[in-house]
Amino acid sequence: MTDAFNSLLEALDITESSVRTTEDIFVAPSIWTPLGRVFGGQVLAQSLVAASRTIEGDRPAHSMHGYFLRPGDANQPITFSVDRIHDGRSFSTRRTQAYQNGVPILSMIASFQTDDPGLDHQIGMPEGLPDPESLPTTADVIGSLDHPVARSWAHERPFDVRHISQPVYLQADESRAAHQAVWVRAVSRLPDDPVLHRAALAYASDYSILEAVFRRHGLTWMTPGMKVASLDHAMWWHRPGRADEWVLYTQESPSATGGRGLALGRMFSRDGTLLASIAQEGTIRVPGV
DSSP: OHHHHHHHHHHTSOEEOSOOSSSEEEEEOOOOOTTSBOOHHHHHHHHHHHHHTTOOSSOOEEEEEEEEOSOOBTTSOEEEEEEEEEEOSSEEEEEEEEEETTEEEEEEEEEEEOOOOOOOOOOOOOSSOOOGGGSOOHHHHHTTOOOHHHHHHHHSOSEEEEESSOOTTTSOOTTOOSEEEEEEEESSOOOSOHHHHHHHHHHHTTSSTTHHHHHHTTOOTTOTTOEEEEEEEEEEEOSOOOTTSOEEEEEEEEEEETTEEEEEEEEEETTSOEEEEEEEEEEEEOTTO
16 A cells, blocks of 8 residues: 555656747656556546636635546546646635546646635535444455456555445345445545645545445445446535545435436545535446346
8 A cells, every 4th residue: 555655746846848829838757557557536636726827816715626538548647738827815716637658537626725715614524423443444345356446446545545334345234225335545645735735635526435335226336247447427525624634425326217327425534624515527328238
């Protein structure tokens, strides 16, 4: 997991390219995956970091909306083109396009805001949930399986992911509940950079959110012939938080139709502070359905 964590840090260390156009150009490596496709959370996080590099002063990201356009090749670097759409007195807007082989694989718009005073309230964190230390790790659940994806998820992720309910890696949720919650935390200490922590939370937000759809329909990651792909991803950061401390990630699915499933999520710090809200829609195609 140390290698995976170091790979995450390298991937988020966006390098400004020597190429100059009307936009800001950055380049970053991809993180290896067993199936050879770029993990969606990776390119989301990198696109956010690239956009953040063009923001002057203390103006953190408060929202992003991204569309996954093509599968990315995990064996190739990614080029990021950032368009400085707008800089106002309080808000800045950036469009980031992530490219491989000259074609976009993700298009994202992000908004940044100065720390302004104003109304403040939040929904409460669910009560009575078990502490992360009492829950099995992914390695405990699937670490013994002789499968490249299982080995990668169990031993080669930069985040520790612990399900509060029975995970749906291998076993379906008999209750058909359209919700779940997981604890997540980076496996090592991250630098004290708020941009990096926002990006790392964006990375982790793509891990398990569609599992809320799986649970509702009795599916698992091992369902024969099932194909899953993220279509779009939105995230709103409400308050600062650390990705290397335990974060409760609650997830629910209000709807699935037309081969698409929608899932909504919230991230809370361990003390109950609402850090972020997330929405993702994905294609979930099951043979015979």
